[in-house]
Amino acid sequence: MSFLCVGPRNSGKTMLLNSIQYPGSVNFTTHSVNTVGTNIFTIHNLEKPLKKGSKKNIAIRELGGEMAVMWKKYYSESVEKILFVVDTSNLCQISCAGVLLYSILAEPKLQKAKICLVLTKMDYAYRQMRNEALLMLQIERLKAQVSQEITIIESSAITREGLDQIVEWLFN
Ligand SMILES: Nc1nc2c(ncn2[C@@H]2O[C@H](COP(=O)(O)OP(=O)(O)OP(=O)(O)O)[C@@H](O)[C@H]2O)c(=O)[nH]1
Ligand SMILES: [Mg+2]
Incomplete structure (x- = not known):
């Protein structure tokens, strides 16, 4: 089973x-700096004590936005979970992120x-609010058309908002 983290260049992966x-x-x-190629990160399970059968840590591979044309190489039936990262402060990028997200949702192997x-x-302070961002991504329309389960989490690498929720989602 593998875990991927994708999203446009500079989105914050x-x-x-x-x-x-x-x-x-x-x-x-x-x-x-921009990721040229891929990065592997090790994420530790926050559960204490660890439940029986839970994994202690997982490896997640970031695919740099620069190489979006090559993301397909990493798609396979064994991809269990994907973090798709969108920068809510970049208005111009949100709709383009929607196109990339759709290309993932439509991928037969995923x-x-x-x-x-x-x-x-x-x-x-000048970010898009959750509902506006979701509207720009046309998320409700996408959800109605695709088979994958989509969870939405708001986050910040700086204030650490949402990070525990992301870790929990990865392990559960
Ligand atoms: N304020 C703020 N800035 C952030 C946050 N996350 C990332 N950034 C900024 O965005 C820039 C790009 O972030 P990266 O994490 O390198 O973006 P990336 O998605 O890995 O980009 P690629 O590797 O090129 O695909 C960083 O240098 C930060 O300055 C965040 O949560 N808050
Ligand atoms: Mg990167």
């Missing part, structure tokens, strides 16, 4: 996964994958 993997490592002064739509950078 690396910062989000770094903030989850190394709590306290990300703040307002942190910058990251029909059984569970999708978590992560609306990130929620710490920005």
Whole structure:
């Protein structure tokens, strides 16, 4: 079983996964460089004590936005869960993110994958609000047409809003 993290360039995937993997490592002064290729992050289960049968940690692969044309190479029936990260502060990018999201939902090999739509950078004052972002992504129309289960989580790599929810979603 594998886990993927995808989303447009600069949407915040690396910062989000770094903030989850190394709590306290990300703040307002942190910058990251574009991911050329892929990154692997190890996410630890927050459950304490660990329930019997639960995994202690999982590996998740970030696919850089720069290589969106090559994402397909990583799609397979064994992809269990996908984090799809959208930058809510980037108005121009939201609709293009919707097109990328649709290409994932329509992919025959990913029909059984569970999708978590992560609306990130929620710490920005000039972000799109949840409902506006969802409307721009046409999420209700998409949900009606696709077989995958879509969970929506609002987050920020800086304030750590939503990060525990994302980890919980990955393990449950
Ligand atoms: N304020 C704020 N800025 C963020 C947040 N997450 C990311 N950023 C900013 O967005 C920039 C790009 O973030 P990355 O995490 O590198 O984006 P990415 O999705 O990994 O981009 P690629 O690797 O090119 O696909 C970072 O340098 C940060 O400055 C967040 O939650 N809040
Ligand atoms: Mg990156």
